[in-house]
Amino acid sequence: MARDDHPDHPGRQDKAGRSTAWTDPACPVARTVDLVGDRWSLLIIRDAMDGARSFTDFQQRTGIARNILADRLRRLTAAGLLTQVEAGPGKRRPYALTQAGKDLFPVIVTLRQWGERHAFEPGETHSVLVDGDGAPVPDLLPVAADGSPLTSDTTSVRHVP
Numbered sequence: 001m002a003r004d005d006h007p008d009h010p011g012r013q014d015k016a017g018r019s020t021a022w023t024d025p026a027c028p029v030a031r032t033v034d035l036v037g038d039r040w041s042l043l044i045i046r047d048a049m050d051g052a053r054s055f056t057d058f059q060q061r062t063g064i065a066r067n068i069l070a071d072r073l074r075r076l077t078a079a080g081l082l083t084q085v086e087a088g089p090g091k092r093r094p095y096a097l098t099q100a101g102k103d104l105f106p107v108i109v110t111l112r113q114w115g116e117r118h119a120f121e122p123g124e125t126h127s128v129l130v131d132g133d134g135a136p137v138p139d140l141l142p143v144a145a146d147g148s149p150l151t152s153d154t155t156s157v158r159h160v161p
Contacts, residue, residue: 035079040072053094110140
């Protein structure tokens with residue numbers, strides 16, 4: 001049964017115009033996954049953070065099929081994560097991250113660091129994120145207001161009105 005045909009479908013749509021019928025409407029994680037949780041969107045955001053600007057840049061870096069890339073770029077633009085900036089006459093308009101897209105940087109870093117720890121066999125070659133001096137970026141870890149480390153065991157979700 002399609003989402004829109006489901007009797008419980010409330011008719012909500014996200015910023016990209018997609019149905020959010022299965023989203024926990026009060027959960028920021030669920031809403032974010034609705035925007036960037038498909039197979040390609042975060043890789044496009046990652047590559048935009050690493051300098052990709054044109055359709056060809058994204059296609060060459062990811063290997064994504066052109067029709068899927070066009071769809072994802074459209075969705076990410078509609079969701080306010082990418083924008084197309086003005087170019088000279090007769091030139092294609094390059095993509096750029098919006099502030100909302102740039103705000104995903106800690107998400108990309110955390111996914112990368114998780115992948116470095118858990119997605120490779122010991123000794124297997126992989127890329128490493130480095131700072132401007134060439135040093136590996138330290139692990140991003142959530143901390144409490146007092147600076148103490150936080151984990152899923154030391155936090156809880158509170159619903160706010």
